Amino acid sequence: MERTLVLIKPDVLERKLMGEIISVYEKTNLHIAAIKIIKPTEQIAEKHYIEHKEKPFYVELIRYITRGEVCALIIEGENAITEVRKINGDTDPEKAEPASIRGKYGISKTENSVHSSDSKESSEREISIWF
Numbered sequence: 001m002e003r004t005l006v007l008i009k010p011d012v013l014e015r016k017l018m019g020e021i022i023s024v025y026e027k028t029n030l031h032i033a034a035i036k037i038i039k040p041t042e043q044i045a046e047k048h049y050i051e052h053k054e055k056p057f058y059v060e061l062i063r064y065i066t067r068g069e070v071c072a073l074i075i076e077g078e079n080a081i082t083e084v085r086k087i088n089g090d091t092d093p094e095k096a097e098p099a100s101i102r103g104k105y106g107i108s109k110t111e112n113s114v115h116s117s118d119s120k121e122s123s124e125r126e127i128s129i130w131f
């Protein structure tokens, strides 16, 4: 059994599409084990995105993720990390599969609608930040 941290990002909640995105995960064999809505503080956002601190898009990224509410979920199941990343699609909505969440809902590389953990280590680290 594997678990992953998913964030449904502010662009989705602002457009009132949160339910649609949750439904996508709900329709899989994976299980939503926890869910909460939170307006991230800068501290939480900086902790979450620490590995991107030196990147040119970092400031924009922190501004975006803290500008409104996000929905944080713990999703668990077999190969949950890989499965959810497949469902989410490429980081860049223009490169993402049209049927993936980012392909369907993503606006730009920054405003790309969802996040999910990329490894077991990061999922445990991220779950401890958000839950």
Ligand SMILES: Nc1ncnc2c1ncn2[C@@H]1O[C@H](COP(=O)(O)OP(=O)(O)OP(=O)(O)O)[C@@H](O)[C@H]1O
Pocket (backbone or CB within 6 Å): 052, 057, 061, 090, 091, 109, 110, 111, 112, 114, 115, 116, 117, 118
């Ligand atoms: N070139 C870029 N320009 C602007 N924003 C970017 C760029 N690359 C990444 N980002 C932002 O930083 C986040 C984290 O980047 P990362 O490379 O970890 O992508 P990811 O693993 O696909 O996304 P996430 O970690 O959110 O699931 C991306 O989701 C996106 O919002």
